[in-house]
Amino acid sequence: MTESRAHEKPRILCLHGFRMSAKILETQIHKWPETVLEKVDLVYLDAPYLSAGKSGVEGIFDPPYFEWFQGNQDYTEYENFEECIAFIEDFMVKNGPFDGLLGFSQGAVLAAALPGMQAEGLVLTKVPEIKFLILISGAKLGGSKLSAPPLAANAFSAPIKCPSLHVIGENDLVKPESIALLDSFVDPIIVHHPEGHTIPGLDDQSLEVVSNFIEKIRNHATT
Template identity: 80%
Template sequence: MAKICAPGKPRILCLHGFRTSAAILETQIRKWPESILEKLDLVFLDARYPSAGKSSVEGIFDPPYYEWFQFQVHQDHTEYQNYEECIAYIEDFMVQNGPFDGLLGFSQGASLCATLPGMQEEVRHISTFP
C-alpha cells in the first residue's frame, strides 16, 4: 500500500489492472497534473494473487505482477475463479483502512470499482463509503 497525498483530502482506494501492480498504477497516476494530485489522498492496493501468466507490461514495468481474480473464456460463457475471495480481500482492506470516499480502478480494477458500490446493500461490511 502506498499513499501520494496527505490526510484530510478525499481518500480514494486505487485498484490496478490485470497482471500489473499497485506500484505500476501509482507510476501511471503520478503523470497527472500536480493540481489534481495535491487534492487527493490516493491509497494503492496490490491484488491478492500473483500473476498466473504473462503480463502485457513485461519489459515496460518491473515485476511483481498481480491479478484480482482469474477467468477462463469458453465458447458460450466465461468462468471466474477466486472472485468472491477477491471481493472479501478488498472488503477487509476497506474495513481495516477506511473510510474511503471513492474508488479508482484500471481494467480489472475498474470492473471491481463498478461492482463494490452496488454490493453495499448485499454485503454488510462494505459500508466504508460516505
C-alpha cells in the same frame, strides 16, 4: 492545520489492472498533474493473487504482477471473485475509511460493480457507502464481453447513483464496453483521450473535467 486539511481530502482506494501492481498504477497515475493529485488521498492496493501468466507490461514495468480474480477464456466462469472482494473489504476495514474507488482495467471492472453489490447488502457491509468512482478503461460484469459472477448478478439492476468519472480511450480495445458501461450510471462524467488501453496524460480539456469532478467529490466527501 495540515491534519484537518488532509482529512478533508477524499480518500480513494486504487485498484490496478490485470497482471499489474499497486506500484505500476501509482507510477501511471502520476502522469496526472500535481494540481489534481494534491487534492485527493490515493491509497494503492496489490491484488491478492500473483500473476498466473504473462503480463502485458513485462519489459515496461518490473514484476511482481498481480491479478484480482481469474476467468476462463470467454469469461463465462470465474475463480476467486468472492475471495478478492472479501480481501478488498478486509483492507478497507483495517485501513479506511475510504470515500471512493479508482480502478484501471480489471480494477475498474471490479470498482464499477461494487456500489450496486454494496447497495444489495451482499458486499462491503462493514464499511461506509462508496460515494464515487473513477473508472479508467472500465467494462461491465454482465455486459457483452464479461458474464456476471453470481455475486454480481444484480450489480447493475438499478442505476448507479454515485458520481462517476469514466476515462475512455479512442484506441482502447475495451472502448465499446467502457461506453456500454455508461448506461448503468445516473450521471456519468466522461473524459475521452486519443490513446489505447492505458492511463493517459491529461490535456487542458481533460484536466478541466477531472478537476471539476474532484471538486465535486471533495464537496460530497466532506458533507
